[in-house]
Amino acid sequence: MDSSSAAANSAKSEVVETRLSGYDLLLHPGLNKGTAFTEEERDAFALHGLLPPHVGNLEDQLERRMKAFDGETNSFDRYNFMRNLQDSNETLFYALITGNVEKFLPIVYTPTVGEGCQRFSETWLKPRGLFISYPNKKRIDQMLADPRYDKVRCIVVSDGERILGLGDQGAGGMGIPIGKMALYTALGGVHPEHCLPVLLDVGTDNEDRLKDPIYIGWRSKRVRGQEYDDFVEAFVSAVKRRWPHILLQWEDFAGSNANRLLERYRDRLCTFNDDIQGTAAVATATVLGAVQATGIPMKEQRIGFLGFGSAGIGIANLLLAAMKEDGLSDEDAHKQFYPVDRYGLILAGQAGLRPDQVRYARKKSDLAGWTLSGSEQVSLADVVRNAKLTVLIGVSSQAGAFTEEIVREMAKHTDRPAIFPLSNPTSKSEATPADLTKWTNGRALIGTGSPFPPTEINGKTVEFSQTNNSYIFPGLALGILTSRAKHVSDAMIMAAAKALAALSPTLKNKEASLLPPITDSRKVSLPVAEAVGQQAIAEGLAGVADEKSFEKELREYVWEPVYRPYVRLND
Known part of the structure; x- marks a missing residue:
């Protein structure tokens, strides 16, 4: 299927009809063409004088914006530059990204979007998407009813509680739905008019945000319990009334809510959680790539996790399904997993386990014959040494947790250890790929959550796969x-x-x-x-x-x- 030629043919025949003119047309980010309006269009839409006399084209504008972008001195300023461009000329914004994905993806999304969320209040200028705050619970239908949303077909929604590895950012979490929706369009070709970012503002427990005089969110501690559930229910019900066939993506909800909300609503509407299912899909694809590289069948992989919340469990569930497809029974497939959280290896009978963690808890009898470090907890180092892992996945947000000792121990037992420090942003990565390469003498198969530069080992330049949900x-x-x-x-x-x-x-x-x-x-x-x-x-x-x-x-x-x-x- 040649989608590029089909899209090009469609673009040639499509004509945009609008009643907007003058300033109103130029201020509409989805319609503004800037200097690329033709002389005939300037006549028809009363644009003479509002634009400089030069009649340009998209290629001219791309060159001009690229030069301005390169003139910014740091990643956050570049992020802010792109956000302002998105709010003034969407076509130009997306043309920049699609033509230079490797350059712009780390700016408009991870890792820079993390700082964008932390500093959202100081940079917010123009409305994009919807802030639905708890005090406005009774106005949700009214907010969704605006005719500008008639063409919406998909929503990304967050409550801002678990933004990447940065925690609760309150209303600043809106940077994530905006960034995700931008990639729906830039990388998936979904029409911008079909995309609606939403932030459910139920307050924040981040004291820095609450004390910040310029914080733009609802200045309150987070609503929890039944009140929270009722608010989410009101939102989902209103969305379903407004758009019966909507696609709703949940994003960056805390682990205590993420799985619960997905299970509650997945049969009521078309919905998925990218932190759980998207992360699982890209991680599984990366592991399958490692299977192809090592020749070790999927059913023989021994997989360890550091961090076993919603993302880790989602990855484990999909890898489990892949193992069962490769011939293992459910019971035998579970034996291939070793989940480690902040209290060490998750063991059956351990207090405070969630139901979805219990499925993967190891029995103490599984540790028969293990040599342990002597502490009450079974550490990641203990697991690596005794289980002889072939795959190690990090979703813990613990920077540097994959230590040299752990990595070298893993490399003793498998020729090509597959190691995936997936935590975002870069500052939360469990290890740098340069270190992993050095500690394994270039043998490690590496996938990272954030982009890292290539490194050199034994005179050879090695590039790393970014295991990115995009x-x-x-x-x-x-x-x-x-x-x-x-x-x-x-x-x-x-x-x-x-x-x-x-x-x-x-x-x-x-x-x-x-x-x-x-x-x-x-x-x-x-x-x-x-x-x-x-x-x-x-x-x-x-x-x-x-x-x-x-x-x-x-x-x-x-x-x-x-x-x-x-x-x-x-x-």
Whole structure:
């Protein structure tokens, strides 16, 4: 399927009709073309004098904005530059990203978006998305009813409580839904008009935010318990009334709520949680890439986790399913996992375990014959030494937790240890890939949550796969929207993971990176979308008639950031 030519043909024939003119047209980020308005359009829309006389094009503007971007002195200023550009000219904003994914992805999303959330109050200028605060609970229907949202087809929503590895950012957490929705468009081709970022402002327990005189959020401690649940219910019910066929993505909710809300609503509307399911899909694809590189079958992998909250459990669940597909029983598959949290290896009977953690708790009898360090807890070092892990996954937000001792011990027992420090942002990574490479003499297969520069080992430059959810969620959303899926099944998430794994460079070269270059993210989204849509059809969850209808919908849907000709409508 040649989506690029189909989209280009669509772009040539599409004409934008609008009643806006003058300042109103230029101030609309989805319609503004800046100096690229033609002479005829300047006549028709009363733009002469409001624009300089030069009539340019998108290529001119890209060169100008790139020069200005490069003139910024640090990542946060570049992030702020791009946010301002998004709020003034969306087409130019997305054209910059799609043409330079590797350069712009770390700016508009992780890791820089973390600082963007921390400093959101000092930089907020223009409305984008919806802030739905607890005091406005009775006004949710009214807020959603605005005609500007008539074309919305997908929402990313957060309550700001667990932003990356930075914790509670309150209203500043809006930076995450804005960033995610930007990648829906830049990497998945979802039309910007179809995207709505939402922040559920239920207060914050971050004292720095509450004491900050310029904090823009609701200045209150977090609402919890039944009041919180009732508020979320009011939001979901209002969304369902407004858009019966909406796609709703949950983002950066605390572990105590993330799984619970997903399970509560996954059968009521089309919904998924990227921290749980998107992270699981990209991590599983990366592990499958390691399987291809090492030749060790999936069912023989011994997998350790540092951090076993919502993200870790989501990854484990999908890897468990992959092991069962490879021939293991459920009981035997569970024996391949070693989850470690802040209290050490999770053991059966341990106090305070969540139900989803209990499934993976190890029995004390499993430790028979182990040599332990002597403390009451079974440490990660103990697990690595005794279980002889082949895969180690970090979702703990504990910087430096994969120590030299642990990594060297792991490398003693497996020729090519697969080590994935996935915590974001960079400051929270469990290890740097340069250290992992050095400590294993270049043998480690590495996937990181944030981007890291290449390193040199034994005279060879080594690049690292960024195990970034952006490989998955834009294509997942695109497949859901174009197949008109009613729900998001576990099999659809697995289909996305397998589609990404099928693109692993290790299929052709066992020494290659585990994932395609991040520059190919937009290309990756199409096969992921195809796999997701086909799985939805196979399960009877799709709203399209058949695969032929789905492929037609997919070809015609993808939005490209190019300028279209405008025609003025009369009042």
